[in-house]
Amino acid sequence: MEKIDLNKIYKRKKSDRDIFQELMPFKVKEILLIANYYDSYTIEREGQFSGKIFGEYLQLNLFAAPRFTSVANEEGALHELKKRHFDLIIIMAGLDKETPILTSRHIKELYPDICQLMLVNNNADLSYLLSSEKEISESIERVFVWNGSTKVFLAMAKYLEDKINLEADTKLGDVRVILVVEDSVKYYSRYLPLLYTEIMSQTQAIIAEEPSNDEMGVILRMRVRPKLILVSNFEDAVGIINKYRNNIIGVISDVRYAHNGVEDEDAGVSLIKYVQQLDNKIPCLLQSHEANNERRAREVNAHFINKNSLTLAREIQDFIKNQLGFGDFIFRDHNGKAIDRAHNIEEFRQKLMTIPDESLEYHAIRNGISTWLMARAEINLAKKLRRYSFSYFKSPDEIRRFIANVFEASKLKKLRGRIIKFNPKLVNSNRYITLLGDGSLGGKGRGLAFLSNFIENVYLKKLIPDLRVAIPKTAVIGVDEFDNFLETNNLYDVIFEDKEYDHVLEAFRTARLSEKLRDNLRKYLQVMTKPLAVRSSGLFEDSLNQPFAGVYSTYLLPNNHPDFERRLEDVENAIKLVFASIYSPESRAYFNAIDYMIEEEKMAVIIQEVIGNEHNGRYYPEISGVAQSYNFYPFSYIQPEDGFAVTAIGLGAYVVGGEKTHRFSPAYPKLQLASTQDKIKASQRYFYGVNMLAQDYDLYRDGENAAIKAYDISEAERDGTLEYTASVYDFMNDQITYDFSVKGPRIVDFSKILQYDYFPLAPTLQILLNIFSQAMGSPVEIEFSVNFESGTPIFYLLQIKPLIKNEYNIDIDDLSIDPTHVLLKADKGMGNGKLQYIRDVVYVDPDKFDRLRTEEIAEEIKRHNSQIAREGDKYLLIGPGRWGTRDPLTGIPVQWSDIANAKVIVEQGLPDFPLDASLGSHFFHNVTSMKVGYFAIPFQSADAFINFDILRQQDVIEEFKYSRHVRFKAPLTVWMDGKKQTSVVTY
Structure with a gap:
């Protein structure tokens, strides 16, 4: 499969917060x-100027006040301009x-791109400057x-x-x-500070209504405040109105200013008439x-406002x-009278939902709802309503129903792919991750959060049109x-000083x-x-360096006990x-092996x-599986990069x-080299499900399998779940059939899915592994389940983790190895x-091996490992x-x-005792991440031995009934050719 261009399909949907972050790219x-020194002193007022500026910004929740650099003349200005960039120059x-x-x-000649504004001391000085307006405007x-x-x-x-960021x-x-629209320097110098202060204060007041906003959210939402655009003549005003007609929420205009190059005492009235013709809803x-x-x-x-008003x-x-x-x-009746707020x-x-119909009609006609929402920075919601x-x-x-649905959809859309704080009304969804307790999510949690965010921002429907991809409902x-x-x-003493795991468990049980x-759990x-x-x-779990795969515990609970308190107790016990x-001893051994501090x-x-459905007291999904994007055991023409999957x-x-x-292999799902007899021999004979009838289990006594039960594959047939999988x-x-009325061995080979494409499992895996x-x-590596819900298969991503692969390769064929x-x-x-x-080798003596004693052999190997450790x-090994x-x-x-x-x-x-190479996910993942060599040597193979x-000629360090630990006098040399999957060990 060709590499998918991730940049083309990863179109992260912009939330309102995302939009806020991209607004106002230019900032002063x-x-x-x-x-000059005198004017500078007048403004500075004995050093209070900078503090006052910062205070103005801080009071309006504008946390980044501009930095002022004062100079007395042109020479000082040019000196500073050479040293660093300035966004604005103010000349007094x-x-x-x-x-x-x-x-x-x-x-201007030297720095034409830097805007210059002039500030005069008082209104009396304006007459001289305005007489030279053309000269100044250059x-x-x-x-x-x-x-x-x-x-x-x-x-x-x-x-x-605002001027630069407008478009x-x-x-x-x-x-x-x-x-x-104002041409009087005196008045717009008075208006703009008033307008900006009021707009920012009102925006801040609106934000304060939403207590869930964090500090950064407040800062970002300030960016969506309305922009004030100042022009001074009729033509410029009409140009702004025409270009930004759908964005204008208000027009404030003088009555008399230039129109067609001459002062027009009706310019303001004409402009408002023009605005009203375009949209009579604009105030x-x-x-x-x-x-x-x-x-x-x-x-x-x-x-109307009188400019000379004492209450301007x-x-x-x-x-x-x-x-x-x-x-x-303000909710109003059909006459515009206020009836509620x-x-x-x-x-x-x-x-x-409760206002009279006439009030709803009044506001729907005027479209004032979207204006009000936009003032509250509800950009996507306002835009949606404005279309209708x-x-x-x-x-x-x-x-009423439409607006309510838009509100609800907008609320949920904001949450998709995010980590949200616990809300009992929102936990029953798989479009986001719910946070039941604060702090880091740990390794698996990060992986799930990544999956949640990723599948909400990649147009998977385009890549995988015939199968829905989701994550389970998840809380962390x-x-x-x-x-x-x-x-x-007070558990630190027991976990660090008392190494007996039973004592740790008892202490945790009573805590x-x-x-x-x-x-929160009760509400959940x-x-x-x-x-x-x-x-x-865990923090280290599923990390890029040490994944800790399968080291820690997982507990599956039926969660159906008639006594609610028992259900709560089970979840609490599982958490502890x-x-x-x-x-645990297994975890401590792992930490010691990798030299990490527990x-x-x-x-x-x-x-x-x-994920699953209940069938006759057992709960399980139709398909579970693991897929890896790199295949360490390819066969035929399959390449390692084609990946592999195992399903059950x-x-x-x-x-x-x-x-x-x-x-x-997801790339070649129809490629099968095994004979029919081999398929029968290698086929799944039982499966695991949650025992929904279990009531008297004890998690401390029975462990991770307390509520898990193994069922014969015939039970799945009775449940009707073998139809597409066997x-x-x-x-x-002497033939393979899909008629389950025929007597004969059931072969769990997923052939209807993989060979006859009942649904696109293999292409889905191939695409997901690729991206x-x-x-x-x-x-x-991904873990997944496929569940049939109302007859429709849904693909669930349960977990993702990096699969570490050492990139250093050697070519064994080029080596001079003494046979x-x-x-x-x-x-x-x-x-x-x-x-x-x-130098050390631990091996099971093939002459003493007993396939019925493998659990005893495992205990011997554990003892050998402890001694060597x-x-x-x-x-x-x-x-x-x-x-x-x-x-x-x-x-x-x-x-x-x-x-x-x-x-x-x-x-x-x-x-x-034919060799079928290990495919266990947790086991294999540790092998690859810890860069352990892993070889398979079939019986009587011409190329492997x-x-x-x-x-048997080496020094025996320790020997048990079935196994032996020997030591060579000189170190062995292990050659591993990762590209060809061949390996040689020499002595």
Whole structure:
């Protein structure tokens, strides 16, 4: 399969927060103030200027105030401009007005891209500058008047930011625009500080209504405030209106200003008429120092403010708050009379369901709802509602239902792929991860959070149109609860000083989880009533360096006891047992083997709904599996990069335990070299399910398998779950059939799915392995389940982890190896490179091997490993069948910790004990991540062998009934050709 271009399919859906982050790309961070010593002193007021500026910003929740650099003349300005970049230059024109103009021109010639604004000391100085307006405009963009308030500097900076960011922000975030048309420097120098202060204050007040917002969220949401765009003539105003018509939420206009190059005393009225023709829902404000213009404002349905009003600031505040959507939402009847109000979005949503139909029609016609929502930074929601008009709907009830559905869909869409705080109303969904307790998610938790986010932002429907991909409903308890559990229950002594695991378990059993977590669990279980998996998620687990695969515990619970308190107790016990599993003997051995400090490990806990359906008291999915993007045991024309998958019926514990499963390459699912008899022999004979009838189990007594039961494959046939996963061997006609009325062995080969494409399992795996390995930057392993829900298969991703592969390769064919000194040779293996420090070999004597005593052999191997571990050495391990299998009839059922010091592991075939290479997920994952050599040597193979005669000649260090530990005098040399999967060990 060709490599999928991840950049083309990973189109991360922009949430409102994402949009906020991209808004306002240009910000005024550095301002150069050019003012002579006297003017500079006037502004600075004995050093208080910078503090006042910062105070203005801080008061409005603008956390990044610009830095001012003051210079006294052109020479100082040019010196500073050479040193660093400035976003804005403010030139102060005091008693001397010629010099600032000359300075401005010179700077413009050298730095044409930096905006320059001029600030004059008082209104009296304007007459001179305005008489030279054409000359000034060549280098100065706009003139402002210093009115004694530092707010003018905020207005100057925000004026420039809004002008530069206008086009990009309206396209990206549909940001609202307030158009201000004023040609009087005196008045816009007064208006803009008032307007900016009020808009930011109102935006801040709206944000405060949402208590869930974090500090960064507050800062980001400030970016979506409306933009103030200042123009000074009719043509520029019309240009803004035409270009940003759908974004204009208000127009504030003077009455008299230039139109067609000459002053027009009706320009403001004409502009408002033009606006009303385009959209009569846009609030307009005429402002004038002539009181008789109030009548003209009413004639064009505009509000009016007298520029000379003593309450000018209050009147502007009222206009912004009540007309531009910043205040409460006022529900009105058909006459426009107020009948109710909503203070925030949640209150609005609730009252929307109960207001009279006439009020709903009133607001639907005017589309004021989207304006109000936009003021609250609900960009996506507002845009959705703006697409529809009242005429689209048949009745007010239909409008009401539509708006309610848009609100609900918008709320859920924001959560998709995210980690959200616990809310009992939201836990019953698999579109996000719920956080039951604070802190890090741990390794598995991070993997699940990545999966959740990834599948919500990749258009999988385009890649996999015929199969839905999802994750189970998942909640995570962060590691803070683990720390709190140890500390409040005084457990540090028992875990670090008392190494007896039984004592640790007893201490954890009697300890209590925090009341907050217990309360959350109680609410959680009132909603979640299906079987639950309580899984470990240690900080080190599934990491890129040491995955700790299968080291910690997982508990599956029926979660169906009639006594609710028993259900709660089971979940609490499972959590505490997962916590305790860090300190199990297996875990301690693993930590010792990899030289990690157990004190550094912390445990998060994952609670997942178990995927499956209930059949006659047993609960399980139709298919469970593991897939890897790199195949260490390829055959025929399959390449290692094609990956592989193993599948089975029932719970995934069967697959990761290394038992009889069906193996295939997703790239070549139809390629099968096994004979029919081999298929029958290798077919799955039983499966695992959650025993829904179990009531008297005890997790402390019965362990991880307390509520898991093994069922004969015939039970699956009775449940009707073999229909698409198995075939039947018809003895009478010596053929494979899918008629289950025929007597004969059932072969779990998934042939209807893989050979006849009942649903696209193999292509789905191939695509997912392709994109996930790119996303993680390494080969990956995924665990999955397929469940039929209402007859439709759904593919569930349960876990993802990196599969470490040593990239260093050697070519054995190019080596000069003395054939008389070869201890063993393997033509199937994994591992890369050269080892030259192993002297110890532990092997099962093939002459003494008894397939009915494999559990005893496992105990012997464990003892050998412990002895070698005490000496701090590594060794080569050889034995028949599968290492780490759960089925004692197919190999040696060791735990990983039982052989953790083995650096090379060999699986050997014997007569009547054919080798079927280990596929156990957890076992294999540890082998690959710890760079352990892993070889398979079939019985009587021409290209693979073990020289047991040489082994018998070595010094015996320790010998038991079935196994022997020997030591060579000089280190062995292990050659591993990872590309060809061939290996040689020489002595």
